[in-house]
Amino acid sequence: MRDRIYLCLAHMSGKEQDFIKEAFDTNWVVPMGPNVNAFEKDLENFVNKRVEINPETGATVGEENPLDKKVVCLSAGTAAVHLALIACGVKAGDEVLVQSFTFCASSHPITYLGATPVFIDSERESWNMDPDLLEEAIKDRIEKTGKKPKAIIPVALYGMPYKIDRIMEIANRYDIPVIEDGAEGFGSMFNGQSLGTFGEYGVLSFNGNKMITTSGGGALICPDEEKAKEILWYATQARESYPYYQHESIGYNYRMSNICAGIGRGQMTVLDDHISHHKHVQELYCELLKDVEGITMHGNPAPEFDSNFWLCTATLDPSLKIKGQENAYKQVITGAVGGAAGVTHAATTSVTDCQPNDNVEALRMALDAANVEARPLWKPMHKQPVYRDAPAYLNGVSEDLFKVGICLPAGPYVKEEDVRYIVDIIKENIDTGK
Numbered sequence: 533m534r535d536r537i538y539l540c541l542a543h544m545s546g547k548e549q550d551f552i553k554e555a556f557d558t559n560w561v562v563p564m565g566p567n568v569n570a571f572e573k574d575l576e577n578f579v580n581k582r583v584e585i586n587p588e589t590g591a592t593v594g595e596e597n598p599l600d601k602k603v604v605c606l607s608a609g610t611a612a613v614h615l616a617l618i619a620c621g622v623k624a625g626d627e628v629l630v631q632s633f634t635f636c637a638s639s640h641p642i643t644y645l646g647a648t649p650v651f652i653d654s655e656r657e658s659w660n661m662d663p664d665l666l667e668e669a670i671k672d673r674i675e676k677t678g679k680k681p682k683a684i685i686p687v688a689l690y691g692m693p694y695k696i697d698r699i700m701e702i703a704n705r706y707d708i709p710v711i712e713d714g715a716e717g718f719g720s721m722f723n724g725q726s727l728g729t730f731g732e733y734g735v736l737s738f739n740g741n742k743m744i745t746t747s748g749g750g751a752l753i754c755p756d757e758e759k760a761k762e763i764l765w766y767a768t769q770a771r772e773s774y775p776y777y778q779h780e781s782i783g784y785n786y787r788m789s790n791i792c793a794g795i796g797r798g799q800m801t802v803l804d805d806h807i808s809h810h811k812h813v814q815e816l817y818c819e820l821l822k823d824v825e826g827i828t829m830h831g832n833p834a835p836e837f838d839s840n841f842w843l844c845t846a847t848l849d850p851s852l853k854i855k856g857q858e859n860a861y862k863q864v865i866t867g868a869v870g871g872a873a874g875v876t877h878a879a880t881t882s883v884t885d886c887q888p889n890d891n892v893e894a895l896r897m898a899l900d901a902a903n904v905e906a907r908p909l910w911k912p913m914h915k916q917p918v919y920r921d922a923p924a925y926l927n928g929v930s931e932d933l934f935k936v937g938i939c940l941p942a943g944p945y946v947k948e949e950d951v952r953y954i955v956d957i958i959k960e961n962i963d964t965g966k
């Protein structure tokens with residue numbers, strides 16, 4: 533049997549161990565130090581550059597470094613969302629507008645603060661926050677609550693940029709800060725500028741399965757030195773400068789360790805390669821699947837969008853028949869799909885009131901049997917039982933996409949031959965009725 537093909541496996545450059553060894557040799561085995569500082573500089577250099585695009589051809593015509601954002605490294609992307617919300621002044625009883633079609637780490641930190649997430653549905657082009665619904669929600673929340681929402685969180689789902697030009701125009705008009713959740717979109721650009729640098733704050737994640745990894749970790753892109761210092765202060769228990777521990781605010785233990793940052797420095801040397809590889813894999817899927825009726829790859833909707841294609845995603849026409857789909861959802865799942873860590877609650881039912889179509893589940897199972905990890909799209913937060921009481925502004929798009937979509941492997945270990953194998957498995961499992 534061939535080795536299992538995973539969605540996105542961490543891939544080391546080989547330089548990580550040198551930076552870690554240096555940390556041990558100099559006894560910087562703590563949540564700060566030279567690797568953390570150097571990793572932050574590397575990240576700043578990366579996100580502050582702007583790639584000039586020829587508007588007619590979409591070709592790259594030059595690079596410059598016009599931005600001056602500051603980056604603070606943290607223990608997780610989730611911590612970055614949490615601290616960005618605090619820095620935007622979010623408190624108990626406030627509301628925050630957040631994309632519904634996302635991983636829970638975009639919205640859970642809102643609840644940590646006793647605030648309420650207000651979910652915004654997606655538009656069909658990018659699959660991300662619908663600017664029209666965003667504006668409708670702002671107006672309606674002001675009318676219903678008498679208060680403005682405290683922040684807006686668009687999410688680069690699977691790396692795809694959101695319509696940040698329109699989102700920023702609306703946010704600026706209502707004077708509401710934007711926290712870009714670019715956890716899946718590190719290296720993605722809109723009009724030649726890195727995601728995470730348009731809004732007040734930008735969230736990055738270096739979890740084990742993201743574009744680059746520090747084993748676990750994240751960062752917050754901040755507008756300036758002063759805001760970066762405030763985030764750093766919150767991330768290190770909000771200590772006041774006295775010779776003894778003096779606390780006037782509540783802080784958190786969210787700083788990145790110098791060991792993890794060493795991994796990050798090594799990973800920065802392969803980031804560009806990773807991004808090109810993900811884009812190449814996406815192109816190959818598009819090429820090999822272009823004549824397969826009923827399956828559509830999700831690509832950049834317009835020239836200003838430049839996704840890193842962290843995961844490659846496809847949608848299945850509901851009329852497409854997949855072999856064995858009559859057996860989908862017949863069994864209760866007892867472990868985590870794909871072996872995700874920490875799933876200790878067994879499912880109690882084999883179905884829920886909102887789940888991918890039978891053909892999608894049948895294709896996932898067929899790929900799994902062929903030793904390929906595939907996953908449904910993220911289930912929208914407004915359909916999650918834990919958020920049943922949260923306000924939501926909906927157009928049906930994210931729920932529709934969740935029912936027809938599937939994530940396909942895209943990481944550095946996915947070779948051309950693997951993509952061909954995966955596409956062959958997909959084609960073999962289409963039930964043509966013959």
Ligand SMILES: *Cc1c(COP(=O)(O)O)cnc(C)c1O
Nearest residue numbers: 608609610635637638715737739
């Ligand atoms: C992974 C992820 C995060 C959080 O990152 P962690 O580093 O895992 O805490 C936040 N938002 C989205 C959309 C993500 O996919």
